Amino acid sequence: MVAGMTWLADTRTSYDTVAVQYSDQVRNSPTENPYVRSTLALFADLVSGGPVADVGCGPGHVTAHLRKLGLDAFGIDLSPGMVDVARREYPDTRFAIGSMTDLPLADASLGGLITWWSLIHVPAEELPGVFAHFRRVLRPGGTLLVGFHEGDRINRKTQGYGGLPMNVHVHLHPVARMRTWLTAAGFAVESETVLTPADKAPAAIVFAR
Structure with missing residues (x-):
């Protein structure tokens, strides 16, 4: 169990530490993996209008890709270091510091929201x-x-990108548990996919409205 809200401070500090190295590693990931590429394209097709928030955007690579797909996307991240990198890498895109536990956005203000491996901590x-x-x-x-x-x-996770120190917990969840949480929050789950690469933990992708 992660005591209190110290996980927020630990996550912020850890990703401030590795922001540059993480960006170097993931910069091209939205286009390199065909499953990721097709998933993001489907998301862009399903959003019917309005701004899109990339919550936990990290160095902004997914946010920028979504803008190339025609979405009015902007990024929010807990880590000031990640937001600084994102602003340098993609100066024409809006990025802000914020936490998904207290999301600084108005009610019913978004046409879409993506959280791309940013719930794991x-x-x-x-x-x-x-x-x-x-x-x-x-x-x-x-x-x-x-x-x-x-x-x-x-x-x-005590060591991260570039061998730099981190102090975060990585939470893995079954798809059924994620569906239960989403349904309880008022979402209708429309699609569930699990990718099983040989060299990594299974990756789950869920679409909901």
């Missing part, structure tokens, strides 16, 4: 509140895309 007991925020800021019929590690365990 959130303790399970905090996720219902996070999904309630997502539901609050999405317009009726708005599209939600969630990407996460599939499984049923918690790993501690």
Whole structure:
């Protein structure tokens, strides 16, 4: 169990530390993997209009890709270091510092929201509140895309990108549990996909409205 809200401070500090190295590693990932590329294209097709928030945007690579697909996308991240990198890499895109536990967006202000492997450090007991925020800021019929590690365990990560120190817990969840949380928050789950690469943990992708 991650005590109190110290996980937020640990996550912020850890990603401030590795921001540049992480950006170097993931910069081209939206186009390199065909499953990721097709998923993001489908998301762009499903969003019926309005701004799109990339919550937990990291160095902004997915946000920028979504803009290339025609979406009015902007990014929010907990880590000031990640936001600084994103602003340097993609100066024509809007990025802001913020937490998904207290999302700084108006009610029903979004046509779409994506959280692309940015829930993985959130303790399970905090996720219902996070999904309630997502539901609050999405317009009726708005599209939600969630990407996460599939499984049923918690790993501690003490070393990260470039061998730099980190102190975060990585939470893996079964798809059925994620569906339960989303349904309880008022979402209708429309699609669930699990990718099983040979060299990595299974990756789950869920679309909901």
